[in-house]
Amino acid sequence: MALTDISIRQAKPQEKTYHLPDGSSLFLEVTPSGGKLWRYRFRFNGKAAVLALGKYPDxxxxxxxxKAxxxxxxxxxxxxxxxxxKSDKLAAKLSAANxxxxxxxxxxxxxxHEWSEQHAERVMTSLELHIFPFIGSSPIKDIKPLELLxxxxRVEKAGNLDTCKRLRQRCSxxxxxxxxxxxxxxxxAAPLVGALKTPxxxxxxxxxxxxxxxxxxxxKEMDSNRQTKLMMELMLHTFTRVGEMSMARWEEIDFGSKLWTIPPEHRKLTDISKKSAAPHLVPLSDHALAILRxxxxxxxxxxHIFPNRNSPNRPMxxxxxxxxxxxxxxxxxxxxHGFRSTASTILNEEGFNPDAIERQLAHVERNRVRAAYNRAEYMEERRRMMQWWSSYIAQQQGDNVVPVNFQRAG
Incomplete structure (x- = not known):
């Protein structure tokens, strides 16, 4: 006799599990705890089996x-x-994972692990805002260039060209x-480079x-705190990054060796790179040393060399x-930051070794093979270069100084 909703609701649990048949091998299994489970009995290749079809009343x-x-x-x-x-469940699981x-x-x-916490958060936020709502749930193998474009x-039309560029790179x-x-x-994402506006x-x-x-x-004429003026001058003479300058400590300066050793934690590096990077060595000219004295x-x-006026234990x-x-x-x-470009341009125009200039700027070599083999510090060459540069600045200030001819000095 076929089941009805009333007969199913009225079925009471017993001491042992029992079955209520509906016909055509479909039945309801009632457990001692009161559970009511749909089952379908079948044979495949001569072997008996039971297929679970879900729980009543779900x-x-x-x-x-x-389902039967x-x-x-x-x-x-x-x-x-x-x-x-089982195959369908596995496919669904793989689809969700893909x-x-x-x-x-x-x-x-x-x-x-290569990024700072702030950058990692920015990357994920950009994807959550601009990408996931549209293709986040799509199987990755099914996404086509036109769909991603x-x-x-949408981001490009909003005028966020830099964000659009970064999103394409991250998607790639x-x-x-x-x-x-x-x-x-x-x-x-690869073929979309030419299809998007370039910031x-x-x-x-x-x-x-x-x-x-x-x-x-x-x-020279600026009416300002003397420490601020000296910081600006030292930036000109060393063309380091402003963050490195503001964080500079007296323990990093070796007056005898005329050397400033910038520790990795103050350099512009990823957090992971800071753990293994070498310090950046900055040769100091006589002019730079005079400023430091x-x-x-x-x-x-x-x-700190430049302590904060309001909080002396912190840097400026x-x-x-x-x-x-x-x-x-x-x-x-x-x-x-443009002081670095000014110095680089003039020193290159004067014929200084481009590798020595790049090393002084602490730029990272983008060619990994070249970076692996070219680890030279060019220290002596950079010492002469930095002395020439300081003399050049002094000459532009109107001081009676003539920059050393680098070629003859070598």
Whole structure:
């Protein structure tokens, strides 16, 4: 006799599990704990088996009959419904693991040890805002270039060209991971380079040769804290990064060796690189040493060369120099970081060894093979170069100094 919803609801648990048949091998299993489970009994290749179809009332009578009907159809086609169920579950699990979002999270976890916590958070936030809502749940192997282009163009149309560029690069890295792990065959982000607008690079404002004397005169006349002026001068003479300068400590300066040793933790490196990187050595010219000796009279008893006036145990903020540039009338005309470009341009024009200049700038060699073999510090060459550079600055200030001819000095 076929079951009804009333008979199912009225079925009471007994001491032992019992079955209520519905016909055509479908039955309801009632357990001593009160559970009511749908089961379908079948034979495949001469072997008896039972297929679980769900729990009542989550699966109602009509749905249970439909599921039993699907199982009978599979049997008629020579398919084992129990084996097919396992296969479908595995496919669903693999599909969930192979979505763009799943692989993006895997890529993020793999790469984040190379990044700062803030950068890792920014990367994931950008994907959550701009990518995941549109293709996050899609199987990564099914995503086509046109589909990804449509997603990225949403960002482009909003005017966020830099973000769009970074998102394309991050998506490309995610697809490459999927290719390497056999979960897709191509990188649909790769061909989109020419289809997206290229953001215009905004270079740091740098002084040229003709502007340097005017800047130095303005620096000399600037009505400002003496420590701030000396910090600006030392930046010019060493063209280090402003963060390295603001964090500089007296223990890093060796007056006898005329050397400033910048520790890895103060350098512009990834967190992981800082753990193994060497310190950056900065040879100090006589002019730079004279500035440092004057600074000793101001802050020699403190840890930092440029202590913060309001919190003497902390270093001066790099923002101090930016504000000083504005007071000098160079807002939009010069940038503290631009001192590095100014020095690099003039030293290259004067014929100094480009490798020595790059080493002085602490730039990372992008060619990994070259970086592995070219670890020379060019120290003696850089000492002469930095002395020439300081003499050149002094000459532009109007001092009676003639820069050493580098070629003859070698």
């Amino acid at each position: 699966v109602g009578l009509a749905e249970a009959r439909n 009907g699907e199982a009978r159809k599979q049997l008629s086609e020579g398919i084992n419904p129990a084996a097919q169920r 979505t763009f979002r799943a692989i993006a999270e895997e890529w993020h976890a793999k790469e984040r 449509e997603v990225l163009r 890295s995610i697809f490459r991971l999927a290719i390497l792990t056999g979960r897709c065959d191509s990188d649909p 215009q690079a905004e270079h740091r404002k740098a002084l040229n040769r003709d502007e340097l004397p005017e800047f130095l005169h303005a620096l 004057e600074l000793q009279a101001i802050s020699g008893g403190r840890e 903020s790099p923002e101090t120099l930016r504000r000083a540039l504005h007071r000098m009338g160079f807002k939009g005309k010069a940038d503290v």
